[in-house]
Amino acid sequence: MEFLSIKNKDNLCEFLEISSQELDYILLNINRLYYTFKISKKNGTFREINSPNLNLIKIQYKIKEALMESFKPKKCVHAYVKKRDIKSNARMHVRSQIVLNLDLKDFFRTITYNRVTGLLKAYPFCLNEEVSQILARLVCFQSRLPQGAPTSPIISNFICRNFDKSLTEICRELKCYYSRYADDITISTRVKTFPTFFGSYDEINRKFILSDKFKKIFKNNVFFINDDKIRYQTNKERQVVTGLIVNKKLNINRLYLKKIRATLHSIEEFGIEKAMYHHFEKQGIKIELGNFQKNINYFLKRIVGKISFIGFIKGKDNETYVKLVNRIKKIFPEANLSIIYKEVAQSNLPVIITEGKTDWKHLKAAFNHFRSAQHKFVDLKFKFHEYENDIEMGADNLHTFCKHQGQGVLQNRNKIICIFDRDIQRITTSVTSSKERFKYWGNNVYSLVIPSPDFREFNEVSIEHLYKDDQLLVPDSKSRRIYLSTEFDPISGEHIKQKDILLKKASIAKSPFPKIISEGVFKESESLALSKNELAEYILNERPPFNKMSFEAFLTIFTTIEKIINIA
Numbered sequence: 001m002e003f004l005s006i007k008n009k010d011n012l013c014e015f016l017e018i019s020s021q022e023l024d025y026i027l028l029n030i031n032r033l034y035y036t037f038k039i040s041k042k043n044g045t046f047r048e049i050n051s052p053n054l055n056l057i058k059i060q061y062k063i064k065e066a067l068m069e070s071f072k073p074k075k076c077v078h079a080y081v082k083k084r085d086i087k088s089n090a091r092m093h094v095r096s097q098i099v100l101n102l103d104l105k106d107f108f109r110t111i112t113y114n115r116v117t118g119l120l121k122a123y124p125f126c127l128n129e130e131v132s133q134i135l136a137r138l139v140c141f142q143s144r145l146p147q148g149a150p151t152s153p154i155i156s157n158f159i160c161r162n163f164d165k166s167l168t169e170i171c172r173e174l175k176c177y178y179s180r181y182a183d184d185i186t187i188s189t190r191v192k193t194f195p196t197f198f199g200s201y202d203e204i205n206r207k208f209i210l211s212d213k214f215k216k217i218f219k220n221n222v223f224f225i226n227d228d229k230i231r232y233q234t235n236k237e238r239q240v241v242t243g244l245i246v247n248k249k250l251n252i253n254r255l256y257l258k259k260i261r262a263t264l265h266s267i268e269e270f271g272i273e274k275a276m277y278h279h280f281e282k283q284g285i286k287i288e289l290g291n292f293q294k295n296i297n298y299f300l301k302r303i304v305g306k307i308s309f310i311g312f313i314k315g316k317d318n319e320t321y322v323k324l325v326n327r328i329k330k331i332f333p334e335a336n337l338s339i340i341y342k343e344v345a346q347s348n349l350p351v352i353i354t355e356g357k358t359d360w361k362h363l364k365a366a367f368n369h370f371r372s373a374q375h376k377f378v379d380l381k382f383k384f385h386e387y388e389n390d391i392e393m394g395a396d397n398l399h400t401f402c403k404h405q406g407q408g409v410l411q412n413r414n415k416i417i418c419i420f421d422r423d424i425q426r427i428t429t430s431v432t433s434s435k436e437r438f439k440y441w442g443n444n445v446y447s448l449v450i451p452s453p454d455f456r457e458f459n460e461v462s463i464e465h466l467y468k469d470d471q472l473l474v475p476d477s478k479s480r481r482i483y484l485s486t487e488f489d490p491i492s493g494e495h496i497k498q499k500d501i502l503l504k505k506a507s508i509a510k511s512p513f514p515k516i517i518s519e520g521v522f523k524e525s526e527s528l529a530l531s532k533n534e535l536a537e538y539i540l541n542e543r544p545p546f547n548k549m550s551f552e553a554f555l556t557i558f559t560t561i562e563k564i565i566n567i568a
Helices: 009-016 020-028 054-069 086-091 113-121 129-139 152-159 161-173 212-220 254-270 272-283 292-314 319-331 335-345 359-373 395-406 425-430 506-510 532-540 552-565
Strands: 034-040 046-052 098-103 176-181 184-189 199-202 207-210 231-234 351-353 416-420 438-442 445-449 501-503 521-523
Touching: 009 020, 009 054, 009 129, 020 054, 020 129, 046 054, 054 129, 054 152, 086 176, 113 129, 113 152, 152 161, 161 176, 161 184, 161 212, 207 231, 254 272, 254 292, 254 319, 272 292, 292 319, 359 532, 359 552, 395 416, 395 425, 395 438, 395 445, 416 552, 438 552, 445 552, 501 506
Parallel strands: 351 416, 416 445
Antiparallel strands: 034 046, 098 184, 098 231, 176 184, 199 207, 438 445, 501 521
16 A cells, blocks of 8 residues: 555554554554653753654554655755755855854743644645544654654654755855754854844843744744744854754864763773762763673773764774774673674664675675666665774674674664674574574574685685686785785795795694685785785776776675565
């Protein structure tokens, strides 16, 4: 049943995949199906969260996905939109002369049941009265949009369409820029004088006074301005948009970085326990004193989350981010997992996770080849988790990830597909199924192992083994190449054919199968080994002589991925 074709209650039940009795029960008890709690805000007040129970949240996700299909976001909208975020929102206002920030008061709660019903009856949905009312009841708590339901963000974006259109047109006429991130509104100009249409700055009281004409736009759209959060910022002071500094370029507040470094230093100097209690006391965070390990994990994951944010803003190759990651990894080895959990949760597509920073590059190169050269998998959509720098998962951590995510309390919205090399037998056995090429762990988590190609006479295969040796062992422009352990004498470490080439760790050559060697190969003092990452980069970027690779051994990986994604 298509969402826009729903004509009555029976159609709606068919779309939601529930019975009429189940729907009646939910509607009758709708306000009892939420768990209400409060979370502290930076200003010391609390935000109320109304979280729907599991049965209701499944229904709301179906409604959300249907609404998303009809949503065409305006350029000014940056919250709850694919490929837009606080970075894209703030980027609009970089290098402005003046920045005005406003906040909509009780944003979700101002969107009532009646407004939602009216929205669903209007274009592009054009649903009838009965269906619109039932849907509105399914997404409202106490007749208002709840903060905590998956449907509230997309509905709020629809409700704001006319509001966004009005402000965009006015700002265009006045040579200003307008953006909205949920309830955060920003108007900026690169002109030295701010238009009086919006109001004027009171020099005596040091605050911006909004004009009546400007306030009328909010009133007409039934939104209320939070007077305590009006911020007028010139380029002579720090200009902040959705938490990011925008004066000359996008940046993070120095105090934010300083606090993270101070916390890490405290851990390194005094130990995790003392640092944790000091941090919680300073932040005013209440903890369960009897649950020490839970508190430690919460503390460390807070730090990981803050470091992940720096990587998100500055980039994963940023020196500051890399240094912070290396420090937290020494303190908290599971930091990689926490970083990846966060990125997976934010994805709107199935996510492919590999063991490290080279595997995904080989897979992406193969996928690009199949799509462009062979026109295969053109409708297959997913996202690679793209490791960079020293952040890697490793087989054991990826195995742990599968187990934990497969049994997770929070439902994964999209499929997570973990791909393993075939070089560790105990891992290979654990992450595959005897019936299928893949294993299902629960909670939308799947795993599979790369195949052993017909041209290999061994099963312990790394991803580089999927290329034939006549392509894999080719030297680059600097005469460096990948080596195999079978090329060396296991006692002396000498290359069997070229005696002046030595393997630093000769014991590697004792492996019963040809291991990939990407370091520790020398001719006198000259390093001859090509790193795995450089090889992967060459292949991904089609750098000669690696621009004509055969990817046929990768084919079954993508047919398996396609099969997993198509599982209902």
